[in-house]
Amino acid sequence: MSGDPRPVGEDDLHGLIDGRLEPERQALVEAWLVGNPARAAEVSTDRVLRERLRARLAPIAEEAIPARLRVANIRSRHLYPGASWFPMAAAAVLCLALGGAGGWVGHALHGVPAVAVAEAPATQDAVAAFRTFVVEAVHPVEVRADEKPHLVTWLSKRLGHAVAAPDLSAQGFRLMGGRLLPAGTEPAAMLMYDDDRGTRLTLYSRVGDGDGRTLFRFAREGDIAAFSWVDGGMSYVVTGRTDEARLLSVAQAVDAHVRGLAPDRRQP
Amino acid sequence: MDEIAPLIEPQIPALRRYAVALLRDREAADDLVQDTLERALSAWSGRRRDGDLRAWLFTIERNLFLAAVRRRGRRGADLGAEALEQVPDPSADPGAALGARDVLAGLDTLPEEQRSVLLLVAVEDLSYAEAAQVLGVPLGTVMSRLSRARTRMRGFLETGRTGLLRRVK
Numbered sequence: 001m002s003g004d005p006r007p008v009g010e011d012d013l014h015g016l017i018d019g020r021l022e023p024e025r026q027a028l029v030e031a032w033l034v035g036n037p038a039r040a041a042e043v044s045t046d047r048v049l050r051e052r053l054r055a056r057l058a059p060i061a062e063e064a065i066p067a068r069l070r071v072a073n074i075r076s077r078h079l080y081p082g083a084s085w086f087p088m089a090a091a092a093v094l095c096l097a098l099g100g101a102g103g104w105v106g107h108a109l110h111g112v113p114a115v116a117v118a119e120a121p122a123t124q125d126a127v128a129a130f131r132t133f134v135v136e137a138v139h140p141v142e143v144r145a146d147e148k149p150h151l152v153t154w155l156s157k158r159l160g161h162a163v164a165a166p167d168l169s170a171q172g173f174r175l176m177g178g179r180l181l182p183a184g185t186e187p188a189a190m191l192m193y194d195d196d197r198g199t200r201l202t203l204y205s206r207v208g209d210g211d212g213r214t215l216f217r218f219a220r221e222g223d224i225a226a227f228s229w230v231d232g233g234m235s236y237v238v239t240g241r242t243d244e245a246r247l248l249s250v251a252q253a254v255d256a257h258v259r260g261l262a263p264d265r266r267q268p
Numbered sequence: 269m270d271e272i273a274p275l276i277e278p279q280i281p282a283l284r285r286y287a288v289a290l291l292r293d294r295e296a297a298d299d300l301v302q303d304t305l306e307r308a309l310s311a312w313s314g315r316r317r318d319g320d321l322r323a324w325l326f327t328i329e330r331n332l333f334l335a336a337v338r339r340r341g342r343r344g345a346d347l348g349a350e351a352l353e354q355v356p357d358p359s360a361d362p363g364a365a366l367g368a369r370d371v372l373a374g375l376d377t378l379p380e381e382q383r384s385v386l387l388l389v390a391v392e393d394l395s396y397a398e399a400a401q402v403l404g405v406p407l408g409t410v411m412s413r414l415s416r417a418r419t420r421m422r423g424f425l426e427t428g429r430t431g432l433l434r435r436v437k
Contacts (some may be wrong), residue, residue: 011396011411017418020396046418050390051373057391059283060288066298071273071282074305137406168390184418195335197381198405222316223327241327241404243335 126204126237143178166257201240374424382417
């Protein structure tokens with residue numbers, strides 16, 4: 001019984017129930033349970049429950065799969081057949097296409113592969129930063145949201161341009177804070193938001209990429225989605241591990257904030 | 269292009285099982301799986317090569333599910349309110365005292381995030397790290413959600429009162 005000297009924790013108990021422990025550790029945890037009969041009874045119930053749940057659901061996975069779910073059949077149906085699953089997303093796309101915000105060419109939701117991997121460098125950098133910091137449990141941000149005025153002033157000063165930290169509570173997201181990032185020779189600002197489920201998204205912004213205003217551009221890399229656009233000398237990228245419709249609503253809210261518009265003044 | 273089917277199709281039974289457990293409706297579950305597969309095919313080339321395919325597919329599936337829930341029930345954060353209607357009143361359930369209640373009814377009383385973590389770990393055999401990836405949360409959050417889910421399920425099975433507690437809330 002050498003090996004892991006750490007005291008038994010909740011994670012060990014789950015590991016035991018789920019059969020994930022090394023034999024040595026398992027023996028240690030089981031020995032510990034002998035001295036903790038109340039907890040042992042719970043673990044025993046949890047094991048029963050796990051087996052019942054598996055047994056109850058197992059028949060579904062043993063069925064023959066329906067023909068319509070064959071990859072070949074899905075691929076042959078080029079377009080999404082209907083609005084059954086994506087009505088909101090489709091509506092959002094339509095809304096943007098018709099609205100004043102410029103119009104993202106919303107092919108992604110209509111079956112044209114949404115694989116346009118970030119051709120804009122700002123998007124690549126934003127997605128890379130998202131990957132790096134969104135998994136960070138201890139220090140996701142440098143300056144926390146409770147110092148928001150300082151955060152915004154600081155980032156704006158370093159970028160030499162007003163940095164927006166919009167309120168996204170209408171979209172269900174709270175500001176966690178932000179940090180300064182290198183972007184070539186220039187600095188970039190990254191703000192992080194999260195929702196009640198722990199879903200995080202980032203708003204990345206930096207100076208450059210022209211003075212005009214571009215359309216929303218969508219990119220997807222694996223399960224990470226991003227909307228990017230340029231407005232008034234700043235590049236913006238909203239990145240998240242979430243569905244397009246929700247991310248789009250965030251991008252629209254940011255865009256409206258940046259342009260100083262109240263959200264409800266946008267066209268329907 | 270046809271390297272894809274042999275990789276994806278073996279995952280379909282598990283995707284269906286998770287979908288049924290989330291939706292409790294066979295037809296809707298297959299719609300969800302179909303959309304998951306469509307999304308996966310269209311995003312295939314942008315997928316991380318070193319990433320776990322199964323975890324990636326479950327991530328897509330769950331995100332589509334959440335998006336649909338959000339669309340359907342703007343008033344609630346999860347399916348809880350609707351799922352609750354289907355949970356039998358414990359007092360009217362003679363099997364309750366014997367622990368013979370349907371585990372799926374117990375599952376329905378969990379908030380989605382707990383339900384998903386339990387399904388992904390205990391039924392789909394994802395590692396804790398993979399479950400964290402699918403749910404987009406840190407590992408510690410997976411463990412604490414798992415604890416809450418198991419505590420709640422124990423309560424449901426042992427006393428059948430979970431539904432009542434939830435109703436009060």
